[in-house]
Amino acid sequence: MNLTSVEESRKLENQKNMVIDNERMRIQQWAVLNANKNIFQEYADESEETYWKSREKEDTYIMMYDFETVPEFEKLCTTFLPGILDKEIQRVISVAVFKNRPQHTDVIKHTKKNAEGLPMYIYAF
Amino acid sequence: MYILGVSALYHDAAAALIKDGEIIAAAQEERFTRIKHDSSIPKYAIAYCLQESRINGHELDAVVYYDNPLLTMGRFVQNIQYVGNDCRSLLDFSLESLVSKKMWIHQILKQSLGQLGKEDKLFVAEHHISHAASAFFPSPYRKAAIITVDGVGEYATTTIGYGENNHIKILKEIDYPHSLGLLYSAFTYFCGFKVNSGDYKLMGLAPYGKPIYVQLIKEKLISIKLDGSFRLNIEYFDYQYGRAMVNEKFAQLFGGKKREPESIITQREMDIAASVQKVIEDVMILLAQHAKKVVSEDIENLVIAGGVALNCVANGVLCRKKIFKNIWVQPAAGDAGGALGAAMFYYYQYCDGERIVDEVNDKQNASYLGPEYSNEYIEAYLKDKGYSYYKHDGYEKLYQKIAELLDQGKVIGLFEGRMEYGPRALGNRSIIGDPRSSEMQSKLNLKIKYRESFRPFAPSVLEERAKEYFEIDYKSPYMLFCADVQETRRKGFCLEKEIESTNENLLPVVSKARSDIPAVTHVDYSARIQTVNERDNPIYYGIIKAFERLTGCGVIINTSFNVRGEPIVCTPQDAYQCFMRTEMDVLVLGNYILYKEEQIPMEKSDNWRNEYELD
Structure with missing residues (x-):
């Protein structure tokens, strides 16, 4: 790798981080306005006989996963995440996703450093 | 297709x-x-x-x-x-x-x-x-109840389902953040082990402790219904914030700070390990009972997957409860x-x-689903490198030689056939030894695997003789079920006294013989069993059979061919490197035997250990 390409690579990386920073900030702002402590089922509830949730729908057992454009991506979100993403957060995430579209030159490596003791399968999306 | x-x-x-x-x-x-x-x-x-x-x-x-x-x-x-x-x-x-x-x-x-x-x-x-x-x-099975339990998927952490012919259906689920896998991981973290890879250590530590925290865990951390459904009290956890597994409030429940990795393991960690293991077992039993109820009281088969299904102690408890006639774990x-x-x-x-x-x-091909290397490849590799080796043309001679070496107390790296799929080595990428030696557990842990002294080793036993050694009446080809050593083989051993007298130092405790196969008998007389038959693995079966003919013992030690933090070896090159870096005595690569004393020593340096992050 020559000097120019190293510099270009650094420049691209910085741009990418800036993109993430921007979206991160907007998501955080959204989170503050839309905070909801009741979004998950609460702890012990003596009035409930069971904590099981019945599973009826099978439409997401397996599905084709493909999108190329923002409208295609947003259509997927609307179809499979109804009521979970409002328009604002969907737009922020769409922008972040498409600004981070993988390039053929990207290194396909998942090297994010794990936070202390956290299992990768929770947050390493 | x-x-x-x-x-x-x-x-x-x-x-x-x-x-x-x-x-x-x-x-x-x-x-x-x-x-x-x-x-x-x-x-x-x-x-x-x-x-x-x-x-x-x-x-x-x-x-x-x-x-x-x-x-x-x-x-x-x-x-x-x-x-x-x-x-x-x-x-x-x-x-x-x-x-x-x-x-x-x-x-x-x-x-x-x-x-x-x-x-x-x-x-x-x-x-x-x-x-x-x-x-x-x-x-x-054509029909089976299905249980999946892990940390988290998309939303679900636990499901009960049903399979028949070529169709499966999920009937019920429990969703994030309520997760048995995350509960166990939280304790793994708190006891100073690494989440995921260290979960196995917590399970191995459990028999040293007393389950004195079970009530506390059930009162404060997890609410369990009679149908096996549960919820966690997430006030005590921090994983939902992306910070750490547990918080200060959790620590206070168990008398203070988490154990620092690599520091001394105290009675507290042993008791915590025993307690959370008991909670997991209790929930798994309720889950299995409920699965039977919702699927069909007539259903005889249960199949399980998800990370928690690797808890072979809980799997063994499920088998002994006889809720289902048959259990198969991926x-x-x-x-x-x-x-x-x-x-x-x-x-x-x-x-x-x-x-x-x-x-x-089953259709798992004994889980031998990975790469294999022919004898021609291995010989070319050994010749190219100039390593000293002996070729054994007939398999019977090879088995006999390996049996003799085991009987002499040698520790052998065994590399044969296709690599295993899944976390367990099942005889094709294994380190094997003589289970009759009471020093073997410490030797293997400290000089070969470079891991904690308390960790137990698993036995590979001839399938037809499994009942003679262990309280088991089913096959366990994938080392996914624990059962006790037969009472007639046990020796007097009081764990509490031993731990007290050694001031929480587990090394002398481990070295005390607990049965006539001490190296594979855990301190509570349990063993994580692999039953071996000729159909699944004729070479591995042949080796154990030859050892039985020579010694009368139909069991050998089987541990994965790697050192702490290293993935199990894949290639002959990986195997040779691991062999030379440790105090292993002999390496078997296909039909070739290599002796440590005949190899040119590698440069004396422990720097290679930095290649692997401690698990």
């Missing part, structure tokens, strides 16, 4: 290739990259699978990923809402990976494969459907097995593929 299944980007990336429902090849990426639990896109594992079947990416009929990124994103957004203003750590930790990798899995896999099969499209299966499929479709029960499940779900359920079973034999 060729289907490729892929798991990646969480932990334990893997690829699995099936043809018309039969497994052709499956392997974890860590074995090729030599990075333990490697979560990268499994390009080496994929390349191996394609090479094994001699096809290219464009000849695949479908590529299936084992998780649904859209649904995972839904959970992520809900988690952000839950933590509100405190979401910074969560975003720092996960946003980049979410938007640049996970959501683009179709593009990234396409880059790796060239083309996503004939239609150039990626299919995604739900995480717990992949687990459920990996448990049911390779099992021997050997790659963690995320690696999701690759296989995703591929099988596509073939059997999505494509309505025919499924033929005989109710006895």
